[in-house]
Amino acid sequence: xxxxxxxxxxxxxxxxxxxLKQTFNAAPWEMEVVSDTAHYGPLGGTDKxxxxxxxxxxxxxxxxFALILSAYALRMDLGDWVPMTxxxxxxxxxxxxxxxxxxxxxxxxxxxxxQQGRLQPGLLITGVLTLGxxxxxxxxxxxxxxxxxxxxxxxxxxxFYFLTGAHAVHILGGLYVWARATLKxxxxxxxxxxxxxxxELCTIYWHFLLLVWLVLFxxxxxx
Amino acid sequence: MSYVAYxxxxxxxxxxxxxxxxxxxxxxxxxxxxxxxxxxTAIFVGLIALGLSAMMRLQLGFPDDFAFINPENYYxxxxxxxxxxxxxxxxxxxxxxxGNYLIPLMCxxxxxxxxxxxxxxxxxxLLSVIILIASFFVPGGSxxxxxxxxxxxxxSPGTPGIDLGILMMLASLAVFIVAxxxxxxxYVTTVLQARCKGMTLMRLPLSxxxxxxxxxLGLLAFPALLVSAIMMLFDKTLHTSFFMPAISSMGIDxxxxxxxxxxxxxxxxxxxxxxxxxxxxxxxxxVSDLISTHARKNIFGYRMMxxxxxxxxGLSFIVWAHHMYVSGMNPYFGFFFATTTLIIxxxxxxxxxxWVLTLWEGNIHLRVxxxxxxxxxxxxxxxxxxxxFLGNVTIDLPLSDTYFVVAHFHMVMGVSxxxxxxxxxxxxxxxITGRMYNETLGKWHFWMxxxxxxxxxxxxxxxxxxxxxxxxxxxxNTDFLxxxxxDLNAAITMSALFVAATQILFFVNMIWSLKKGxxxxxxxxxxxxxxxxxxxxxxxxxxxxxxxxxxHRWAYDYSVPGYKDDFIPQNVPADxxxxxxxxxxxx
Numbered sequence: 001x002x003x004x005x006x007x008x009x010x011x012x013x014x015x016x017x018x019x020l021k022q023t024f025n026a027a028p029w030e031m032e033v034v035s036d037t038a039h040y041g042p043l044g045g046t047d048k049x050x051x052x053x054x055x056x057x058x059x060x061x062x063x064x065f066a067l068i069l070s071a072y073a074l075r076m077d078l079g080d081w082v083p084m085t086x087x088x089x090x091x092x093x094x095x096x097x098x099x100x101x102x103x104x105x106x107x108x109x110x111x112x113x114x115q116q117g118r119l120q121p122g123l124l125i126t127g128v129l130t131l132g133x134x135x136x137x138x139x140x141x142x143x144x145x146x147x148x149x150x151x152x153x154x155x156x157x158x159x160f161y162f163l164t165g166a167h168a169v170h171i172l173g174g175l176y177v178w179a180r181a182t183l184k185x186x187x188x189x190x191x192x193x194x195x196x197x198x199x200e201l202c203t204i205y206w207h208f209l210l211l212v213w214l215v216l217f218x219x220x221x222x223x
Numbered sequence: 224m225s226y227v228a229y230x231x232x233x234x235x236x237x238x239x240x241x242x243x244x245x246x247x248x249x250x251x252x253x254x255x256x257x258x259x260x261x262x263x264t265a266i267f268v269g270l271i272a273l274g275l276s277a278m279m280r281l282q283l284g285f286p287d288d289f290a291f292i293n294p295e296n297y298y299x300x301x302x303x304x305x306x307x308x309x310x311x312x313x314x315x316x317x318x319x320x321x322g323n324y325l326i327p328l329m330c331x332x333x334x335x336x337x338x339x340x341x342x343x344x345x346x347x348x349l350l351s352v353i354i355l356i357a358s359f360f361v362p363g364g365s366x367x368x369x370x371x372x373x374x375x376x377x378x379s380p381g382t383p384g385i386d387l388g389i390l391m392m393l394a395s396l397a398v399f400i401v402a403x404x405x406x407x408x409x410y411v412t413t414v415l416q417a418r419c420k421g422m423t424l425m426r427l428p429l430s431x432x433x434x435x436x437x438x439x440l441g442l443l444a445f446p447a448l449l450v451s452a453i454m455m456l457f458d459k460t461l462h463t464s465f466f467m468p469a470i471s472s473m474g475i476d477x478x479x480x481x482x483x484x485x486x487x488x489x490x491x492x493x494x495x496x497x498x499x500x501x502x503x504x505x506x507x508x509x510v511s512d513l514i515s516t517h518a519r520k521n522i523f524g525y526r527m528m529x530x531x532x533x534x535x536x537g538l539s540f541i542v543w544a545h546h547m548y549v550s551g552m553n554p555y556f557g558f559f560f561a562t563t564t565l566i567i568x569x570x571x572x573x574x575x576x577x578w579v580l581t582l583w584e585g586n587i588h589l590r591v592x593x594x595x596x597x598x599x600x601x602x603x604x605x606x607x608x609x610x611x612f613l614g615n616v617t618i619d620l621p622l623s624d625t626y627f628v629v630a631h632f633h634m635v636m637g638v639s640x641x642x643x644x645x646x647x648x649x650x651x652x653x654x655i656t657g658r659m660y661n662e663t664l665g666k667w668h669f670w671m672x673x674x675x676x677x678x679x680x681x682x683x684x685x686x687x688x689x690x691x692x693x694x695x696x697x698x699x700n701t702d703f704l705x706x707x708x709x710d711l712n713a714a715i716t717m718s719a720l721f722v723a724a725t726q727i728l729f730f731v732n733m734i735w736s737l738k739k740g741x742x743x744x745x746x747x748x749x750x751x752x753x754x755x756x757x758x759x760x761x762x763x764x765x766x767x768x769x770x771x772x773x774x775h776r777w778a779y780d781y782s783v784p785g786y787k788d789d790f791i792p793q794n795v796p797a798d799x800x801x802x803x804x805x806x807x808x809x810x
Contacts (some may be wrong), residue, residue, distance in 0.1 A: 064446035
């Protein structure tokens, strides 16, 4: 459980640090003049509700994966664990996800600069690459099945299927939001500000899931 | 577009009031309606769980007199009672119910930041409840694995409901977690982003602080339950061996290869212990506001109260293994977890002292909400003290499987939060419905519930010390117990049935109030917090009419020296209070 605890320590330390800054030396019973921005959220005087909701969601998802990794670490110490050889295809998939994340960042930058013409190709390339990743993961599963490596064959296999499956489900969730934004761009409907914010948030989510995948992949390769 | 703050953007928003019955009361996106939906559903399942406990008590008090209760049923009753009470009643009621109602009103916002997701949260919660209740009626019945669902027995032959029952329980939990996450994201974002002008974090009422920190705990802890539920589903349906050891079950090899049941326990309690505080922290916050309001005195040590909530929340993540002393662990780990467990007593005791010090020399009005709040202080101290016993490894080992533990956790996280729930319902009832209830009936309800629960749980401590085992359907080979133990059991059952029946008073009072109760003032308790200052009573959709409130002071300006009234609402500016100020900042 050390991994989960380490993760929690980071989250809680961030939260505590911020709360301390907010509350230290505050004397709420005194009638001090409150500046106009004092009621605003943690990121300054702006409405960043969706960003905060996304970051909170990322904390929840991180907690989810950190706990699986904790379970992984505990379970692999038991006698029946046989390390699994990962399909080579995972490397290709990883490259696809890295490029997808990069293109998303490029699209986001274009959106921020107001270069509308780049949005459609950027979003479509990202979508294709990401779908390619999910498909690639599925093919990797097929390859394992063909090689007789089933989910019940060994706990290492069970964790492999669980981790990759859980990660893919999160990607699919992201693709749902991506599809809504892309549809608006392709059809030319929707407010450009909303589309830009949607792309900005999706980019953060993509980078996050890439990071999660790199951690998972590293762990799978090293154990 | 440059971002503008939520409260500043208010005048740009168009507020469409829902106009049909369905959009107003069924598919409603109004936080107040969603709160009531959450509340009613939670209370409904809570009543089912209450009925289950009555049947368990019938068996324990009068063994063999009730033919319809057999060992299988008994374990199903235990399991469903525990799970419903902890998750589907208390978690849902405090966060989905009170969280939804109070956060936007107390923060001075029009609604939750994401109303559609908020609505979805309720309907997904309802789905989880339907799956849970449906599991009573499937072949084999609901699971009887105990609310902790420990493998291997949870999915091994011999335990009731190992087919559909356990599957539906796990599915229901997963669905509940999705619902909670949608609600939780809303609560956190609303508290952080949608507070009205002047409402700094340190001007928030403690109710919001308790709900806010409990939500963060829930968001970080529920994934542990989700992970364990998914892995157990795999063990059950796909025959993986995450948790299932290599066992032979009734002479048959089920094909598991050597999983770790202890791993499940770690994951479960990593969720399970913070869960105690997910229920307790909102109760702490609410009771602070109730005590301050009805004692006409500012809460003692506000900043300390906020920080105690935060400290308790943080510490609750590093004590989980105190639930696993009997599973066996490295003595150094036992020492570590015993130490952290006992350290939690420090911020908790600070809170208790501060409640008592708030009462000290206050102008105490013994109205119904206040009675329940003071009752809570008693039961919570009581349950907390027995927690000090059980936090120590050497004392926990002999007591762990006895009724002492049942008495402890029912006092600390059963009776105590439920007393706060009642206090809170009585306190905010006039705001929610616009009507008053019958005070006398409310007081009868309090005294019978409070004394009745003591009659149930106080003797259980003695039974525990005497060695009466918990979880048993019948005593079996327990010759070391005197016959009087069974007499005590019968008395406890009578008390339990009495307390269960007493709750009828509450429902009669509330239904009477809805139909014939006198109309209440907009602020019947002369309270300072924003929800009592709404232009409409009860508040309408959008809460604040044309203009959002502006906050000029903290939530606890009661009996401020030099002022005419004994309370100054949060939205009253410094120069608009009824009289000049004699003393500055020395309340």
